[in-house]
Amino acid sequence: MFESKGGVLLIGGLGFFLLAFLANGVVPILLYRHIPEKTAEEVVNRRILYQFEELSRRYPESFEAAFGEVSVQTCAEALRLGRQVYISEGCWHCHSQYVRPVSNESRRWGDVSRSEEYQNELQRPVLFGTRRVGPDLSREGSRHSNDWHAVHFFQPTLVSPDSPMPRYQWLFDGSPDRPNRRGLALITYIQWLGSWLDSYPYYEDLQELEQEDF
Numbered sequence: 001m002f003e004s005k006g007g008v009l010l011i012g013g014l015g016f017f018l019l020a021f022l023a024n025g026v027v028p029i030l031l032y033r034h035i036p037e038k039t040a041e042e043v044v045n046r047r048i049l050y051q052f053e054e055l056s057r058r059y060p061e062s063f064e065a066a067f068g069e070v071s072v073q074t075c076a077e078a079l080r081l082g083r084q085v086y087i088s089e090g091c092w093h094c095h096s097q098y099v100r101p102v103s104n105e106s107r108r109w110g111d112v113s114r115s116e117e118y119q120n121e122l123q124r125p126v127l128f129g130t131r132r133v134g135p136d137l138s139r140e141g142s143r144h145s146n147d148w149h150a151v152h153f154f155q156p157t158l159v160s161p162d163s164p165m166p167r168y169q170w171l172f173d174g175s176p177d178r179p180n181r182r183g184l185a186l187i188t189y190i191q192w193l194g195s196w197l198d199s200y201p202y203y204e205d206l207q208e209l210e211q212e213d214f
């Protein structure tokens with residue numbers, strides 16, 4: 001078999017396939033087998049509850065109709081739905097959720113992604129994405145306000161003039177100040193991204209929430 005070039009390439013190809021399978025599949029499974037995967041309820045934290053509560057104050061009628069009241073359960077429900085909307089609208093065609101340890105990506109987007117960040121229900125399957133027509137979103141939470149996102153999803157060019165991002169007007173009952181259940185869920189999901197990190201912007205201002213027992 002090793003007499004021919006084709007044979008060498010075949011063995012080499014299979015070898016590298018096996019190596020990739022071990023390094024990217026078997027090793028991570030073994031590394032994290034002791035850490036249980038978190039549920040959506042378990043990844044709800046004070047920072048995302050703050051945003052969720054802000055949505056309830058900003059769009060009281062829509063929020064009430066969509067989720068009722070602010071609680072860990074309704075927030076988890078919004079996160080699950082928001083992720084489904086993110087997938088079904090194809091956001092992942094243009095956005096990645098992985099800050100790579102190369103090309104100074106951390107200078108643009110924040111901390112390099114760590115594998116344990118993906119150990120939860122909302123990352124099954126992971127939404128690394130394949131292309132970056134738009135920016136990476138893994139630290140997107142709190143970079144913009146809830147109403148900025150609402151306007152941006154309604155018509156991106158209103159806040160980002162040359163944006164090639166499509167409009168998502170079916171996430172609203174008419175105007176950008178009336179996001180519907182799916183719209184509110186998507187905003188919640190986007191604001192959640194990176195909320196598990198202390199680098200979540202403006203967290204200093206949110207310290208008083210420590211007192212509240214959500």
Ligand code: HEC
Pocket residue numbers: 085086089090091092093094095133134135137140143144156160163164165166168186190
């Ligand atoms: C055709 C590619 C494309 C698709 C599909 C797309 N986006 Fe974008 N997105 C972009 C581009 C380009 C930008 C940068 C310009 C801008 O701000 O609109 C962007 C910007 C953003 C931003 C602001 C990032 C920042 O901090 O500046 C968010 C949040 C976002 N997109 C979320 C989404 C969500 C959620 C979806 C799905 C509902 C989506 N995008 C679908 C291309 C896309």
